[in-house]
Amino acid sequence: MEFEPTKGIYLQIADSICEKILSNAYSNGDKIPSVRELAAETGVNPNTIMRTYTELQSAGILENRRGVGFFVGPEAKGIILTQRKQQFFNQTLPEFVKQAKLLNISLDDIWANLKEKGGK
Amino acid sequence: MEFEPTKGIYLQIADSICEKILSNAYSNGDKIPSVRELAAETGVNPNTIMRTYTELQSAGILENRRGVGFFVGPEAKGIILTQRKQQFFNQTLPEFVKQAKLLNISLDDIWANLKEKGGK
Amino acid sequence: MEFEPTKGIYLQIADSICEKILSNAYSNGDKIPSVRELAAETGVNPNTIMRTYTELQSAGILENRRGVGFFVGPEAKGIILTQRKQQFFNQTLPEFVKQAKLLNISLDDIWANLKEKGGK
Amino acid sequence: MEFEPTKGIYLQIADSICEKILSNAYSNGDKIPSVRELAAETGVNPNTIMRTYTELQSAGILENRRGVGFFVGPEAKGIILTQRKQQFFNQTLPEFVKQAKLLNISLDDIWANLKEKGGK
DNA sequence: GTGGTCTAGACCACC
DNA sequence: GTGGTCTAGACCACA
Numbered sequence: 241m242e243f244e245p246t247k248g249i250y251l252q253i254a255d256s257i258c259e260k261i262l263s264n265a266y267s268n269g270d271k272i273p274s275v276r277e278l279a280a281e282t283g284v285n286p287n288t289i290m291r292t293y294t295e296l297q298s299a300g301i302l303e304n305r306r307g308v309g310f311f312v313g314p315e316a317k318g319i320i321l322t323q324r325k326q327q328f329f330n331q332t333l334p335e336f337v338k339q340a341k342l343l344n345i346s347l348d349d350i351w352a353n354l355k356e357k358g359g360k
Numbered sequence: 361m362e363f364e365p366t367k368g369i370y371l372q373i374a375d376s377i378c379e380k381i382l383s384n385a386y387s388n389g390d391k392i393p394s395v396r397e398l399a400a401e402t403g404v405n406p407n408t409i410m411r412t413y414t415e416l417q418s419a420g421i422l423e424n425r426r427g428v429g430f431f432v433g434p435e436a437k438g439i440i441l442t443q444r445k446q447q448f449f450n451q452t453l454p455e456f457v458k459q460a461k462l463l464n465i466s467l468d469d470i471w472a473n474l475k476e477k478g479g480k
Numbered sequence: 481m482e483f484e485p486t487k488g489i490y491l492q493i494a495d496s497i498c499e500k501i502l503s504n505a506y507s508n509g510d511k512i513p514s515v516r517e518l519a520a521e522t523g524v525n526p527n528t529i530m531r532t533y534t535e536l537q538s539a540g541i542l543e544n545r546r547g548v549g550f551f552v553g554p555e556a557k558g559i560i561l562t563q564r565k566q567q568f569f570n571q572t573l574p575e576f577v578k579q580a581k582l583l584n585i586s587l588d589d590i591w592a593n594l595k596e597k598g599g600k
Numbered sequence: 601m602e603f604e605p606t607k608g609i610y611l612q613i614a615d616s617i618c619e620k621i622l623s624n625a626y627s628n629g630d631k632i633p634s635v636r637e638l639a640a641e642t643g644v645n646p647n648t649i650m651r652t653y654t655e656l657q658s659a660g661i662l663e664n665r666r667g668v669g670f671f672v673g674p675e676a677k678g679i680i681l682t683q684r685k686q687q688f689f690n691q692t693l694p695e696f697v698k699q700a701k702l703l704n705i706s707l708d709d710i711w712a713n714l715k716e717k718g719g720k
Numbered sequence: 721g722t723g724g725t726c727t728a729g730a731c732c733a734c735c
Numbered sequence: 736g737t738g739g740t741c742t743a744g745a746c747c748a749c750a
Contacts, residue, residue, distance in 0.1 A: 427722045427750035547735035547737045645750045
């Protein structure tokens with residue numbers, strides 16, 4: 241698995257898990273791969289996976305049954321959505337608009353660019 | 361001068377210089393403050409300023425006359441714009457679209473909203 | 481380890497690493513000594529080693545896995561060779577020819593001389 | 601006038617003067633441009649020109665008549681030739697050969713390259 | 721005065 | 736343990 245060098249690996253893994261939850265690849269209550277499994281699969285140090293899981297747990301997205309494994313929490317999807325929407329409207333969107341203005345890129349330019357990529 | 365804790369100081373200083381170039385506060389060929397001057401002014405260690413200048417130089421944005429100082433390069437503005445546009449279309453925009461999709465937010469809605477604000 | 485006083489230590493270390501790569505002492509993907517290790521081994525400050533590694537990285541010769549170490553990049557050998565050949569034909573050779581001309585030394589004589597030595 | 605960033609400007613100016621002497625643009629006993637003249641012409645700080653002149657003087661290549669100016673010394677050409685030949689055979693040539701061997705460049709390759717450039 | 725390099729030692733996030 | 740950044744202070748060559 242490939243990782244961006246600018247962002248913590250544990251965060252990138254957390255993102256990928258959240259995205260699986262949002263896209264219903266994982267549903268509420270599902271058991272997710274064990275630390276060792278995921279470590280082997282991604283080629284990442286188990287400590288790093290563990291950090292991902294515990295942080296997701298303390299966010300209420302995952303739950304832990306001792307000796308059994310980690311499971312998707314009952315409110316997982318809602319928590320992730322709330323969290324992401326907040327981030328989207330408070331950070332991503334304003335930053336996006338600011339950059340576009342600074343670079344003098346119009347909505348039409350963006351639209352054209354998206355169509356071009358979408359056409360591929 | 362105040363700095364965000366999340367991003368390297370040398371990068372924040374680089375950004376501020378680039379913005380001065382984009383806004384024509386510095387023009388092509390202008391001498392920019394010496395390493396020690398800017399260090400004193402910002403309260404940052406000269407080594408850190410040096411790092412900023414060196415990186416901007418190797419990007420072609422600054423030039424250097426030994427024993428004299430650093431100067432804005434002839435292509436500075438173009439390089440910065442190219443660089444930023446590239447980042448916008450290759451990273452910011454796709455990430456933005458991806459998040460919007462995951463959150464089930466319609467791009468059309470966002471655009472309508474933006475156009476409305478733009479009209480203010 | 482001994483260093484020439486005329487050339488930056490960080491450059492001399494970079495050279496020695498490149499030569500290890502060219503001579504196959506390091507192969508593609510190999511982990512090279514950690515910053516602290518090499519610093520201790522050479523008696524040089526870790527910051528200086530860090531500078532060497534960073535510059536080799538931005539040249540594409542080294543790669544970097546966070547918290548793990550620096551590794552020889554997949555194209556390392558090719559990059560080094562290209563870089564050196566370019567320098568040879570664009571700088572070393574013209575300078576050599578220019579000096580020979582100024583000194584009124586015939587290139588043919590030099591060639592003959594070299595071939596003779598090469599035959600030994 | 602353009603200067604390489606890697607080598608002291610005062611050395612580059614010294615070289616250009618020596619080359620004028622070798623190519624008979626300046627002859628023994630000729631008055632060379634005053635410090636101020638050459639400074640204005642090259643756009644270089646007069647201190648730097650002065651350094652060049654005094655170093656060439658202490659090498660016996662230039663002579664100084666107070667209140668009059670700097671002049672090419674009687675042995676100038678000989679001194680420069682001796683000096684350069686020494687450097688050529690002790691440094692330039694061995695370094696040239698070493699690099700060619702390291703890069704696996706044959707004399708024929710070099711020959712071909714020279715012809716190509718000469719043909720332009 | 722300018723840039724450029726090096727050292728020593730600290731602290732951080734991450735694996 | 737790893738890399739990454741920052742500070743403080745020194746010394747150098749050069750203009």
